[in-house]
Amino acid sequence: MIEAENISVAFGEAEALRRVSLSLRPGERLGLVGESGSGKSMLGLALMGMLPEAAQMTGRLAIDGHDLSRATDNEWRDMRARKVAMIFQEPMMALNPLRRVGDTVMEPLRLHLGLSKSDARRRALELFEETGIQEPEEKLRQYPHELSGGQRQRVLIALALACDPGILIADEPTTALDAHVALRITDLLTRLARDRGMVLVFISHDLAAVARTVETVAVMYGGEIVEKGPVAQVLSDPRHPYTKGLLHARPTITGGELRKRLPMIPGNVPALADLPHGCRFSGRCSVELPQCAEVRPALLGIGGLRACACHHVPEVVE
Amino acid sequence: MQVFLIKRTLGFLTTILAISVIVFLVMNVLPGDPSVTILGIDSSEDARAALRAQLGLDDPIWQRYLHWIWGVAQGDFGTSYFFRVPVGELIAERLPLTLSLAAFGTLATVVLGIVLGVIAAANHGRAGDWIIMLLSQLGIAIPAFWLSMLLVLLFAVKLRWLPPGGFPGWDEPVAALRSLILPTTALALVQSAVLARVTRSSALEVMRLDFVRTARATGMTRGRILGRHILPNALVPIVTIVGMQVAAVVTGTIVIENVFYLPGLGRLVFQSISNRDLFTVQALVVLFAAIVVTANFLVDIAYVLIDPRLKGRLS
Amino acid sequence: MTRAINLRIGAGLVLVLTVAALLSLVWTPYDYTVLSVTQKFRPPSADHWLGTDQLGRDVVSLLMAASVNSLAVAFISVGIGGSIGTALGLTASAFGGWVETVIMRVADLGFAFPALLFAIMLAAAFGPSLTNAILAIAFINVPIFTRVARGAANQIWTRDYVLAGRAAGASQFSLTIDHVLPNISATLIVQATIEFAVAILAEAALSYLGLGAQPPMPSWGRMLNEAQTLMYLAPQLAIYPGLCIIAAVLGFGLLGDGLRDISDPRLARARA
Numbered sequence: 001m002i003e004a005e006n007i008s009v010a011f012g013e014a015e016a017l018r019r020v021s022l023s024l025r026p027g028e029r030l031g032l033v034g035e036s037g038s039g040k041s042m043l044g045l046a047l048m049g050m051l052p053e054a055a056q057m058t059g060r061l062a063i064d065g066h067d068l069s070r071a072t073d074n075e076w077r078d079m080r081a082r083k084v085a086m087i088f089q090e091p092m093m094a095l096n097p098l099r100r101v102g103d104t105v106m107e108p109l110r111l112h113l114g115l116s117k118s119d120a121r122r123r124a125l126e127l128f129e130e131t132g133i134q135e136p137e138e139k140l141r142q143y144p145h146e147l148s149g150g151q152r153q154r155v156l157i158a159l160a161l162a163c164d165p166g167i168l169i170a171d172e173p174t175t176a177l178d179a180h181v182a183l184r185i186t187d188l189l190t191r192l193a194r195d196r197g198m199v200l201v202f203i204s205h206d207l208a209a210v211a212r213t214v215e216t217v218a219v220m221y222g223g224e225i226v227e228k229g230p231v232a233q234v235l236s237d238p239r240h241p242y243t244k245g246l247l248h249a250r251p252t253i254t255g256g257e258l259r260k261r262l263p264m265i266p267g268n269v270p271a272l273a274d275l276p277h278g279c280r281f282s283g284r285c286s287v288e289l290p291q292c293a294e295v296r297p298a299l300l301g302i303g304g305l306r307a308c309a310c311h312h313v314p315e316v317v318e
Numbered sequence: 319m320q321v322f323l324i325k326r327t328l329g330f331l332t333t334i335l336a337i338s339v340i341v342f343l344v345m346n347v348l349p350g351d352p353s354v355t356i357l358g359i360d361s362s363e364d365a366r367a368a369l370r371a372q373l374g375l376d377d378p379i380w381q382r383y384l385h386w387i388w389g390v391a392q393g394d395f396g397t398s399y400f401f402r403v404p405v406g407e408l409i410a411e412r413l414p415l416t417l418s419l420a421a422f423g424t425l426a427t428v429v430l431g432i433v434l435g436v437i438a439a440a441n442h443g444r445a446g447d448w449i450i451m452l453l454s455q456l457g458i459a460i461p462a463f464w465l466s467m468l469l470v471l472l473f474a475v476k477l478r479w480l481p482p483g484g485f486p487g488w489d490e491p492v493a494a495l496r497s498l499i500l501p502t503t504a505l506a507l508v509q510s511a512v513l514a515r516v517t518r519s520s521a522l523e524v525m526r527l528d529f530v531r532t533a534r535a536t537g538m539t540r541g542r543i544l545g546r547h548i549l550p551n552a553l554v555p556i557v558t559i560v561g562m563q564v565a566a567v568v569t570g571t572i573v574i575e576n577v578f579y580l581p582g583l584g585r586l587v588f589q590s591i592s593n594r595d596l597f598t599v600q601a602l603v604v605l606f607a608a609i610v611v612t613a614n615f616l617v618d619i620a621y622v623l624i625d626p627r628l629k630g631r632l633s
Numbered sequence: 634m635t636r637a638i639n640l641r642i643g644a645g646l647v648l649v650l651t652v653a654a655l656l657s658l659v660w661t662p663y664d665y666t667v668l669s670v671t672q673k674f675r676p677p678s679a680d681h682w683l684g685t686d687q688l689g690r691d692v693v694s695l696l697m698a699a700s701v702n703s704l705a706v707a708f709i710s711v712g713i714g715g716s717i718g719t720a721l722g723l724t725a726s727a728f729g730g731w732v733e734t735v736i737m738r739v740a741d742l743g744f745a746f747p748a749l750l751f752a753i754m755l756a757a758a759f760g761p762s763l764t765n766a767i768l769a770i771a772f773i774n775v776p777i778f779t780r781v782a783r784g785a786a787n788q789i790w791t792r793d794y795v796l797a798g799r800a801a802g803a804s805q806f807s808l809t810i811d812h813v814l815p816n817i818s819a820t821l822i823v824q825a826t827i828e829f830a831v832a833i834l835a836e837a838a839l840s841y842l843g844l845g846a847q848p849p850m851p852s853w854g855r856m857l858n859e860a861q862t863l864m865y866l867a868p869q870l871a872i873y874p875g876l877c878i879i880a881a882v883l884g885f886g887l888l889g890d891g892l893r894d895i896s897d898p899r900l901a902r903a904r905a
Contacts, residue, residue: 341754
């Protein structure tokens with residue numbers, strides 16, 4: 001369970017996250033979408049207590065009832081793996097290349113759960129089976145370079161699940177993979193979250209993958225959540241001008257590289273320090289009002305389970 | 319893998335052979351007549367002729383080389399003209415001391431260098447890093463023989479804790495080890511400065527890799543991540559430098575033995591130079607060069623043991 | 634930022650050293666060749682800033698005169714070894730194929746002989762002398778510069794303007810002289826500066842061991858050799874030459890590092 005209220009992360013003057021709030025119950029699956037630099041990865045790292053040293057975090061963050069707003073590195077370390085786990089992009093170097101993958105997966109089992117070597121091995125084998133790794137016995141003894149990208153990502157998932165965390169944060173887990181492999185990984189994540197009653201935070205710029213994987217989606221821009229709601233509704237009926245642009249820019253159904261430039265949205269994501277004070281999207285927005293650059297639109301309910309932060313979209317109070 | 323080992327071993331043996339040719343040419347052919355080198359320029363022609371006949375120096379050069387190298391291959395390094403005993407015996411008497419000094423020196427270098435480098439990397443940008451980097455910058459510039467003199471001044475002359483030089487022999491193991499403390503320190507301090515820098519930069523490079531983030535995400539402690547994940551991956555450049563440092567330590571023993579009056583191979587080389595004992599010097603130079611080449615050969619093999627990816631690529 | 638400091642300290646030390654060496658050619662506080670039994674082992678004073686040695690010679694004058702020796706040996710040996718090595722490296726790079734293989738293999742072989750071993754060989758064959766020390770230090774520079782020059786040159790050969798020159802029918806030799814050499818000169822100068830430091834250290838060690846500068850030629854290494862036997866009597870004599878060696882080695886080392894960072898900022902950032 002995650003409760004985050006007004007989380008801001010700043011590097012000196014530059015705000016990488018601005019007053020982001022989240023509340024996730026067990027079994028809930030949230031997608032975070034946006035371009036590079038939108039703050040979605042920063043949010044993922046904040047939930048792991050793994051922000052860069054230079055970062056200043058404010059706001060309230062609690063995981064499973066533990067208040068972590070002022071947690072020390074040691075307190076965070078006890079949360080990781082056991083309460084909250086994370087998998088990353090680029091499975092090529094995400095695993096220690098000098099270690100057999102079995103040993104890597106066994107390490108937290110032995111260290112955190114105090115399992116004996118043989119118990120840890122048995123558990124690792126189960127995890128490999130659960131994450132759909134073929135010939136798990138043999139794979140335990142192999143090195144990362146001997147596995148395919150998809151297999152490595154499965155190993156990383158097995159590693160993340162080793163200590164039964166209640167929360168799994170997946171940061172672009174499919175970006176480096178072939179489309180059909182990516183599909184299987186997202187299905188695996190969906191199934192695991194459902195079977196284990198686990199919170200899944202799925203960070204991606206691949207809208208199709210997000211649509212398959214999560215129930216709720218939060219669209220991020222300039223360190224803020226600009227629109228949020230059930231994934232089907234947000235994708236079929238976007239309200240925020242940025243979300244509209246993002247959807248128009250979607251090149252194919254399976255999703256491709258969205259990182260560089262969105263054809264429907266003029267300009268690039270500005271550098272953190274150059275973001276406007278008001279609506280972060282002002283300056284690139286096609287329907288900009290005079291107040292947009294100065295006044296920050298709040299993320300307000302717009303009916304149903306949806307919310308949007310735009311001066312154009314009126315609040316709906318139910 | 320096998321092919322790799324065979325290729326490397328063949329290359330290694332070729333190098334050793336090439337070295338022996340170079341040494342032989344430099345010492346036997348360049349100076350002209352070895353009998354002049356040995357007896358001095360004011361020696362009589364008769365004496366030289368007698369020596370040439372005795373040592374077979376009138377044979378064609380390639381015959382002399384083959385004769386010599388065939389002997390070396392069988393462990394016969396020839397006879398010392400000065401000591402009148404087989405060079406092999408001279409070497410065997412002194413080898414244990416030199417090898418011990420080299421082994422202690424290498425060990426201390428590796429331990430000190432890696433520990434300091436890791437501490438610096440772990441404290442990147444903070445005071446500890448700065449201090450270690452400053453000291454290592456200084457350490458690289460210090461001549462080992464001068465550091466030896468300073469150590470003697472402090473620990474032998476002023477404090478009188480340790481002997482200033484000499485070696486009591488292995489019959490008194492405690493005294494023998496005591497007499498090796500300062501020489502080992504002098505060897506290791508300078509070399510570990512280099513190693514500390516390499517270890518630091520290599521560790522810093524590895525720290526940026528993704529699997530370190532994965533290890534953090536699985537709740538590993540800083541110490542464990544450093545020792546179990548970062549250091550092993552930082553080892554390849556470290557091993558390269560250690561291989562080069564074995565060479566530096568081995569030649570360093572030549573210098574250090576002369577500073578501390580230790581009766582090892584390094585002393586023997588200098589005695590033989592002043593005794594004009596050409597063939598002893600020749601044997602020793604080949605031996606030292608062979609040790610250097612062997613160290614590099616072992617490093618090549620070590621890479622494969624460290625990194626499973628290489629093994630895959632080679633098979 | 635810190636690199637710029639390195640560069641400044643290095644350049645400062647090198648400048649002081651060079652000025653002292655040049656000055657000693659025309660003027661030293663005392664004539665260091667004049668021995669005086671009555672003046673031996675004088676403590677530092679207004680007359681003799683660092684005192685006198687066992688033969689009554691002024692230590693400051695000796696150190697100044699010895700700096701000429703250090704710099705000259707470094708200059709000549711790195712010059713000779715660097716030129717030969719660069720020529721070999723450029724040849725290897727220009728021709729490629731078996732020529733490159735042979736040259737690089739021979740260069741690898743050169744790494745098996747540290748300067749000390751080479752100096753020992755020469756000393757045994759010809760007797761110890763400064764010339765032999767210079768040759769030995771020059772020798773170890775050959776494979777180093779072969780590798781550096783070839784590595785840098787190989788990159789230049791892939792540049793567009795070289796390819797264009799080749800297409801226009803220019804010979805390998807003229808391309809090497811017109812394009813490759815000028816473009817790798819910065820790399821070579823940086824390497825030479827660093828090898829200067831190594832050469833000064835090597836000369837000191839060889840002279841200390843009696844394989845370099847011979848009496849009465851002043852040399853920091855030889856001064857330390859003489860001081861060693863007087864350690865109980867006059868320990869201060871063992872200090873000054875060592876400090877000079879460190880200053881010189883540190884100076885050229887820092888200067889080389891600083892120059893490298895200027896010539897290749899990308900590298901500097903990767904190292905920081």
